[in-house]
Amino acid sequence: MNILDEIKLNKVLLSDGALGTILQSKGLKPGECPELWNITHRSEVKQIAESYLQAGSDIISTNSFGASRIKLSQYGLGESTSEINHAAAAICREAAGNDKHVAGSIGPTGKMLLMGDVTEEELFEAFSEQSIALEKGGADIIIVETMSAADEASLAVKAARASTSCTVIITMTFSKDMNGSYHTMMGVSPEEMVISMKEAGAHIIGSNCGNGIREMIDIVRNIRSVDKWIPVMIQANAGIPELIDGRTVFRESPEMMASCVPELIKSGVNIIGGCCGTTPSHIMEIGKAIGR
Numbered sequence: 001m002n003i004l005d006e007i008k009l010n011k012v013l014l015s016d017g018a019l020g021t022i023l024q025s026k027g028l029k030p031g032e033c034p035e036l037w038n039i040t041h042r043s044e045v046k047q048i049a050e051s052y053l054q055a056g057s058d059i060i061s062t063n064s065f066g067a068s069r070i071k072l073s074q075y076g077l078g079e080s081t082s083e084i085n086h087a088a089a090a091i092c093r094e095a096a097g098n099d100k101h102v103a104g105s106i107g108p109t110g111k112m113l114l115m116g117d118v119t120e121e122e123l124f125e126a127f128s129e130q131s132i133a134l135e136k137g138g139a140d141i142i143i144v145e146t147m148s149a150a151d152e153a154s155l156a157v158k159a160a161r162a163s164t165s166c167t168v169i170i171t172m173t174f175s176k177d178m179n180g181s182y183h184t185m186m187g188v189s190p191e192e193m194v195i196s197m198k199e200a201g202a203h204i205i206g207s208n209c210g211n212g213i214r215e216m217i218d219i220v221r222n223i224r225s226v227d228k229w230i231p232v233m234i235q236a237n238a239g240i241p242e243l244i245d246g247r248t249v250f251r252e253s254p255e256m257m258a259s260c261v262p263e264l265i266k267s268g269v270n271i272i273g274g275c276c277g278t279t280p281s282h283i284m285e286i287g288k289a290i291g292r
C-alpha cells in the first residue's frame with residue numbers, strides 16, 4: 001500500500017533508527033566513505049536493515065545519505081554515484097520484501113547556494129541523479145533529510161518529484177535559540193519549512209537529528225500550527241550529542257525516548273523513528289509506545 005494511504009487509515013507508522021553511528025560500531029573508519037559499504041560490505045549493511053525490520057520498522061532507509069555525486073566526488077567516487085545508490089536501495093528492498101517501505105536517503109551536499117559554491121542547476125542535477133538510482137534500486141520513498149537551507153531542500157524535493165514517482169519526504173534539523181524558538185542553522189523556522197516545502201511538492205514534512213526527542217514535541221506543535229493535515233515525520237537523535245574522549249555519545253535510553261511518544265502522537269505526528277545514536281532497541285521501545 002502507498003504510505004500516504006496507510007497514514008490516512010490513522011495509523012502511526014514506525015521508521016528506523018541510526019545508520020551512521022551503527023556503521024561506525026561495525027568498523028567504519030573516520031574518513032572512510034560510509035556509502036561505499038553498499039558495495040564493499042553489503043552483508044553488514046543488510047544486517048542493519050534486517051535488525052530494524054525485526055524491531056518492527058514499517059520503513060527502512062538506505063545507506064545513501066552522502067551519496068550525491070557532489071559528496072562522492074570528494075572520495076573520488078563521483079563516477080560510481082548511480083551504482084552506489086542503486087545498491088543502497090537494492091539491499092534494503094531485498095531485506096524488506098514488498099510489504100515494507102524503502103526510503104532512499106538524500107542528505108545535504110555541503111555546498112551552499114548562498115556562498116556561490118554551486119549553482120541551482122548543479123544541485124538539481126545531482127539530486128535527480130541520486131533519486132533516479134534510488135528508485136531503480138527499489139525505493140518507493142525518497143527522504144531528503146538533515147536539511148538546513150530552504151533553497152537546497154526545495155531543489156532536492158523538486159528533483160525527487162520530477163524524476164521519480166516516489167513519495168517524497170523532507171525533514172529539517174532544528175535547534176532551540178535563547179528565546180525558546182526553533183530554527184535550522186540557516187535560519188528556517190518549522191513554520192517556514194512547512195510553507196516552502198509544500199510549495200516544492202513534498203508529500204510528508206518533519207524534522208530529524210537535533211537535540212533529543214522532547215524538543216520534537218514543540219517542533220510538531222509548530223508545524224501543526226500552520227498545517228493540520230500534512231503528514232508529519234519525526235526522527236530524533238538519542239539526546240544531545242556529547243563529545244566525550246573524542247567520541248560522540250548519545251544518552252537517551254530506549255525507555256526515555258519511548259516515554260515521549262504519547263505526547264508526540266498527541267501533537268500530531270504520523271511517522272516516528274530515530275536518528276543519530278538510536279538503535280534497534282530504541283525502535284522496538286518506540287514501537288511498543290505506538291501500540292505494536
Ligand SMILES: [Zn+2]
Pocket residue numbers: 208209210237275276
Ligand atoms: Zn542525526
